Amino acid sequence: MGLGFLLQQPFAQHALLAAALVAVSCGLIGPFVVTRGMAFAVHGTAELAFTGAAAGLLVANNPVVGALIGSVVVAGLIALFGARQSERDSAIGVILAFGMGIGVLLLGFYHGFATAATNILFGNIFGVSGDQLIVLLVIGVIVVAVMGIWYRPLLFASVDPDAAGARGVPVRGLGLLFLVVLALTVTGAAQVVGTLLVLSLAITPAAAAQRLSASPLIVAGLSIVFAVVAADGGLLASFQSNVKASVFITSVSFAIYVVARLTGPLLRDRRRSRHQGHFPRQEATALRPTAELPGTPVAAASSEDGGGLGDPAIRPRASGR
Amino acid sequence: MNGSGGSAIALRGATVRFGDHVIWEKLDLDVAPGRCLAILGPNGAGKSTLLKVLLGLLPLSAGTITIDGRPPGHGSAEAGYVAQQRVFDPDLPIRGRDLVQFGVDGQRLGLPRTRARQVDPVIEAVGAQSYADVPIGLLSGGQQQRLRIAQALAGGPRLLLCDEPLLSLDPAAQEEIVAVIDRHRREHGTTVVYVTHEITPIADVVDQVLYVAAGRWAAGSPDTVLTTQSLSALYGTHIDVIRVHGHIVIVGGDGAGACTHADDAGPAGQVRDRHDGHAGHSPEGQQH
Numbered sequence: 060m061g062l063g064f065l066l067q068q069p070f071a072q073h074a075l076l077a078a079a080l081v082a083v084s085c086g087l088i089g090p091f092v093v094t095r096g097m098a099f100a101v102h103g104t105a106e107l108a109f110t111g112a113a114a115g116l117l118v119a120n121n122p123v124v125g126a127l128i129g130s131v132v133v134a135g136l137i138a139l140f141g142a143r144q145s146e147r148d149s150a151i152g153v154i155l156a157f158g159m160g161i162g163v164l165l166l167g168f169y170h171g172f173a174t175a176a177t178n179i180l181f182g183n184i185f186g187v188s189g190d191q192l193i194v195l196l197v198i199g200v201i202v203v204a205v206m207g208i209w210y211r212p213l214l215f216a217s218v219d220p221d222a223a224g225a226r227g228v229p230v231r232g233l234g235l236l237f238l239v240v241l242a243l244t245v246t247g248a249a250q251v252v253g254t255l256l257v258l259s260l261a262i263t264p265a266a267a268a269q270r271l272s273a274s275p276l277i278v279a280g281l282s283i284v285f286a287v288v289a290a291d292g293g294l295l296a297s298f299q300s301n302v303k304a305s306v307f308i309t310s311v312s313f314a315i316y317v318v319a320r321l322t323g324p325l326l327r328d329r330r331r332s333r334h335q336g337h338f339p340r341q342e343a344t345a346l347r348p349t350a351e352l353p354g355t356p357v358a359a360a361s362s363e364d365g366g367g368l369g370d371p372a373i374r375p376r377a378s379g380r
Numbered sequence: 381m382n383g384s385g386g387s388a389i390a391l392r393g394a395t396v397r398f399g400d401h402v403i404w405e406k407l408d409l410d411v412a413p414g415r416c417l418a419i420l421g422p423n424g425a426g427k428s429t430l431l432k433v434l435l436g437l438l439p440l441s442a443g444t445i446t447i448d449g450r451p452p453g454h455g456s457a458e459a460g461y462v463a464q465q466r467v468f469d470p471d472l473p474i475r476g477r478d479l480v481q482f483g484v485d486g487q488r489l490g491l492p493r494t495r496a497r498q499v500d501p502v503i504e505a506v507g508a509q510s511y512a513d514v515p516i517g518l519l520s521g522g523q524q525q526r527l528r529i530a531q532a533l534a535g536g537p538r539l540l541l542c543d544e545p546l547l548s549l550d551p552a553a554q555e556e557i558v559a560v561i562d563r564h565r566r567e568h569g570t571t572v573v574y575v576t577h578e579i580t581p582i583a584d585v586v587d588q589v590l591y592v593a594a595g596r597w598a599a600g601s602p603d604t605v606l607t608t609q610s611l612s613a614l615y616g617t618h619i620d621v622i623r624v625h626g627h628i629v630i631v632g633g634d635g636a637g638a639c640t641h642a643d644d645a646g647p648a649g650q651v652r653d654r655h656d657g658h659a660g661h662s663p664e665g666q667q668h
Binding site for chain 2: 208209228327
């Protein structure tokens with residue numbers, strides 16, 4: 060079978076489209092997941108999609124809807140139990156363990172196709188139906204819209220919560236909003252790559268992008284591109300073989316990460332040297348109070364040595380502590 | 381409202397309580413524009429609470445507050461906020477100028493963008509232009525604090541609120557940060573408020589001190605508030621205030637638990653007890 064022939068088949072088109080939709084959402088939230096240190100939250104919500112799907116299968120024979128509802132419940136529980144950052148990971152661990160137990164119980168009651176359940180764990184990209192595609196599309200639109208609207212305050216709150224709170228940014232509310240977006244994204248991704256492999260689209264591309272740039276928007280763009288390349292590239296590769304798509308998707312994703320890790324330091328050194336060979340973390344020793352005259356214009360005071368210390372008469376005493 | 385006209389900060393009978401728990405009450409304070417106030421006191425005395433009130437993030441339970449004659453807006457740009465330095469991850473995909481830009485529009489919806497026109501002047505004002513494009517996590521603590529100050533100044537505030545801005549900085553960096561802030565105060569007439577444990581690094585730039593402890597407070601000039609007499613009255617136990625080579629050391633009495641930090645400033649102007657009938661007496665109380 061040639062690739063051209065395959066690409067004309069609905070199942071292959073569905074798969075490519077589904078992978079792209081999932082990848083865009085994952086790539087978009089990825090930098091926030093990394094910045095906020097929420098890799099475990101991704102893993103937790105992804106695995107609990109299994110429980111939600113099992114419940115969905117049992118109640119309505121619809122794993123996707125079950126997983127989606129479950130993911131929002133899980134996001135709420137994580138926010139409730141893990142309000143403080145320090146306790147969030149343990150809260151996720153607690154919820155994850157109990158939730159998986161419930162999932163196993165629910166699956167025991169289910170007498171349908173066992174593959175319907177294992178597909179949730181490892182993904183079944185070639186089984187994406189038209190209905191599922193619409194669900195993924197809706198999730199994608201919601202995620203892109205929410206992120207587009209709240210991107211800036213969310214970034215502010217993620218990077219510098221104290222200052223953001225002082226400016227009236229609803230830091231906790233945005234945290235909850237992001238958890239819900241994350242849970243929706245992860246649940247959608249789980250349909251494609253499976254709950255066990257979601258991290259390869261939600262974390263790896265963003266982690267790779269961060270190695271290459273420090274500009275928030277460039278990182279977001281790279282993260283999305285990397286996720287789409289991994290998802291659709293992996294898929295195309297799997298068309299040519301008998302190996303499951305998940306294997307290729309995770310491999311491409313990992314390869315991008317390795318390349319970024321290797322090239323990132325080179326880029327960073329270049330960026331640093333471009334800024335006048337400034338050596339961070341050594342400023343304090345390099346700084347000497349320059350005798351700046353009172354009334355010197357502000358711009359002149361900010362010289363290469365890091366700035367004058369102002370009017371010597373007003374300088375605080377050296378506190379030889 | 382007796383004579384709050386012209387004050388940058390005016391508090392009248394200001395009280396904050398959560399349920400039955402009174403944080404502080406009947407607080408009167410006037411800070412003239414362009415002056416520097418230090419808010420001192422032990423942990424849990426309500427310093428941060430007061431800061432939230434000044435930022436307009438927390439309403440008073442009783443009394444009034446005005447900033448430049450008006451009630452503070454919620455997270456208003458009129459108040460710039462400098463938080464304590466904390467460690468940024470070296471991989472954090474944020475440059476100094478992104479951090480500063482947040483001071484202009486970080487609370488607004490939409491996608492982030494950096495506008496050189498808006499941030500370059502303040503980045504220059506704090507002397508950070510040579511490293512404003514370096515990832516923030518690669519900078520030293522002192523460099524990060526300069527950028528935080530630039531962020532706070534980016535909105536063109538009339539009031540600069542600094543919440544433990546010197547914590548975890550070495551003495552040289554502390555000195556440098558105090559100088560950057562004070563230079564801006566002198567050149568732009570910005571009112572500056574420090575919330576701090578340690579008075580020593582800022583002792584030379586402070587005009588006024590507000591000391592809060594155990595529900596009581598005292599306000600006045602550093603020389604009147606930071607005395608053995610007035611702090612002892614405030615804490616209700618003997619406190620020694622020792623000045624050695626420019627350091628102001630406050631040493632707590634037996635079991636007071638008041639002064640676990642050896643370096644903090646005490647008050648002396650007026651002292652008031654939270655509970656009626658236990659009013660602390662103020663040695664040289666200067667009523668407003």
